[in-house]
Amino acid sequence: MSGLKKGSIAVVGAAESDLGQVAPNTSPVDLMAQATMRALDDCGLTLKDVDALFVAATQVRMGPMSLAEYLRIKPKVFDGTQIGGSSFMTHVAHAQMAIQLGLCEVAVIAYGSTQRSVSRAAASPREFNPYESPYRPILPISAYAMAAARHMHQYGTTREHLAEVAVAARKWALLNPKAWEKEPLTIEQALNARMVSYPFTVRDCCLVVDGGGAIVLTSAARAKTLKKKPVYVLGVGETLSHANISSLPDFTVTGAAISGPQAFKMAGVTQKDVKMLSLYDAFTINPILFLEDLGFCPKGEGGRFVANGAIAPGGKLAVNTSGGGLSYCHPGMYGLLVMIEAIRQVRGECGERQVKGCDVALAHGNGGVLSSQCTVIFGSENTV
Amino acid sequence: MMDLMKQSPLGTYVEHLKKGELAYQVNKDNNKAFFYPRAIAPETGSTNIEWRESKGLGTVYTTTVVHYKGEPPLNVAMIDMDEGWRLMSRVEDIDPMQVKIGMRVKFRAHPGDEKTLPYPVFTPAGDAQ
Numbered sequence: 001m002s003g004l005k006k007g008s009i010a011v012v013g014a015a016e017s018d019l020g021q022v023a024p025n026t027s028p029v030d031l032m033a034q035a036t037m038r039a040l041d042d043c044g045l046t047l048k049d050v051d052a053l054f055v056a057a058t059q060v061r062m063g064p065m066s067l068a069e070y071l072r073i074k075p076k077v078f079d080g081t082q083i084g085g086s087s088f089m090t091h092v093a094h095a096q097m098a099i100q101l102g103l104c105e106v107a108v109i110a111y112g113s114t115q116r117s118v119s120r121a122a123a124s125p126r127e128f129n130p131y132e133s134p135y136r137p138i139l140p141i142s143a144y145a146m147a148a149a150r151h152m153h154q155y156g157t158t159r160e161h162l163a164e165v166a167v168a169a170r171k172w173a174l175l176n177p178k179a180w181e182k183e184p185l186t187i188e189q190a191l192n193a194r195m196v197s198y199p200f201t202v203r204d205c206c207l208v209v210d211g212g213g214a215i216v217l218t219s220a221a222r223a224k225t226l227k228k229k230p231v232y233v234l235g236v237g238e239t240l241s242h243a244n245i246s247s248l249p250d251f252t253v254t255g256a257a258i259s260g261p262q263a264f265k266m267a268g269v270t271q272k273d274v275k276m277l278s279l280y281d282a283f284t285i286n287p288i289l290f291l292e293d294l295g296f297c298p299k300g301e302g303g304r305f306v307a308n309g310a311i312a313p314g315g316k317l318a319v320n321t322s323g324g325g326l327s328y329c330h331p332g333m334y335g336l337l338v339m340i341e342a343i344r345q346v347r348g349e350c351g352e353r354q355v356k357g358c359d360v361a362l363a364h365g366n367g368g369v370l371s372s373q374c375t376v377i378f379g380s381e382n383t384v
Numbered sequence: 385m386m387d388l389m390k391q392s393p394l395g396t397y398v399e400h401l402k403k404g405e406l407a408y409q410v411n412k413d414n415n416k417a418f419f420y421p422r423a424i425a426p427e428t429g430s431t432n433i434e435w436r437e438s439k440g441l442g443t444v445y446t447t448t449v450v451h452y453k454g455e456p457p458l459n460v461a462m463i464d465m466d467e468g469w470r471l472m473s474r475v476e477d478i479d480p481m482q483v484k485i486g487m488r489v490k491f492r493a494h495p496g497d498e499k500t501l502p503y504p505v506f507t508p509a510g511d512a513q
Contacts, residue, residue, distance in 0.1 A: 130503075131471065132472045134494075134496070136450065136458060142460050146448050146460070146461075198449040246470065246472045251462075
């Protein structure tokens with residue numbers, strides 16, 4: 001991402017919409033608008049300040065138009081790039097381009113979904129693919145399950161390793177008052193849960209809930225004048241590798257191996273500087289793959305890396321402290337909430353689950369069937 | 385060059401399947417096999433494309449077993465064909481959990497039905513090379 005400058009923009013506002021199960025007939029745009037106002041309140045800005053809008057959603061085909069109409073604003077810059085759950089990390093990169101070029105000053109990135117209320121099938125219908133649909137994979141689950149099966153075959157990763165990821169997420173969720181899951185989970189319970197797409201049980205799969213979020217970004221100069229301490233965008237990286245799982249060449253290597261180094265290079269930091277990781281955990285194999293591809297352990301070692309509670313509270317590396325998509329919240333395209341947790345950790349707002357001295361946090365987004373991979377590294381004012 | 389006013393990549397592929405053949409394409413400019421069928425070859429953008437009939441032998445690259453409520457478990461697998469291309473498919477005539485990565489498999493045409501075009505499936509091929 002040469003041309004983008006470390007720390008040129010900062011997140012100044014961040015908020016979730018209502019999460020979980022919202023009232024019947026709530027629309028995805030209701031949730032986007034609610035989150036947008038909460039995020040603006042968080043930094044002391046108003047709708048009049050917003051001159052750029054970035055929206056992606058599965059239930060709203062032309063997101064920027066729908067949210068602009070709802071709020072009756074006329075953004076100068078808008079972008080509806082839709083690459084699945086990592087869309088919002090890409091929006092951060094695009095917002096940075098626009099703000100650095102002086103095309104806009106205050107950007108809102110927003111998302112909303114009512115997939116629990118209307119069902120996943122209604123919220124996110126699959127496109128027909130004549131080369132895949134006849135075999136009836138449960139997508140996206142079966143695609144990730146096949147990545148896990150290959151990783152198990154090639155590297156000796158086990159179903160217990162996958163369960164470790166689910167259990168760690170649950171332990172973090174129990175420290176997060178906003179988390180959907182409220183009961184403890186054991187390895188045995190995860191292993192013995194209902195099988196969905198081998199090797200995945202329902203506990204290897206993310207939640208299906210309603211929800212949304214918004215973040216507000218502005219130039220580093222303006223960020224310093226606002227209510228909260230700025231959380232700077234230190235580095236971004238993004239890549240696309242395929243759309244359908246059949247076209248992924250190596251099921252054990254993701255585009256995070258490209259987006260991660262891009263983001264680290266721009267940020268001028270290394271893995272050792274990162275105090276907390278927010279990794280899009282649509283499925284338990286995801287954090288394992290991303291820990292490897294982002295350089296936190298060697299390729300193939302991700303399963304053994306997460307064993308023995310290593311990414312749970314009190315472990316050697318803080319991963320998905322919100323409880324993740326597995327136990328906190330997963331409203332369809334979860335990438336925006338992945339970033340919100342990293343932003344809050346850098347701000348030091350995470351209460352019981354706060355990581356001490358978290359001046360650098362990495363948020364990694366995943367979209368489609370391991371298809372789009374986008375990394376954003378956030379830092380406190382000490383890091384710019 | 386494929387004239388999209390007269391024929392489509394999927395249409396040509398299905399015509400082969402109706403004859404019991406598994407067809408794939410090769411980019412004649414770089415001699416690389418590719419799948420799914422396209423009007424334009426990936427990477428080079430070439431239209432110098434040749435259809436070939438696969439020998440029908442491949443190896444399971446990865447596999448899963450999907451569980452639909454009220455139905456028997458169903459295999460879904462990725463098959464690496466000996467000619468150097470990959471497709472999603474299903475291995476039949478075997479317990480889905482016994483479909484293993486590295487297993488040799490052989491093509492068979494599934495006729496499809498009113499809603500579904502014909503599509504390729506696979507069966508265990510023993511140690512066929």
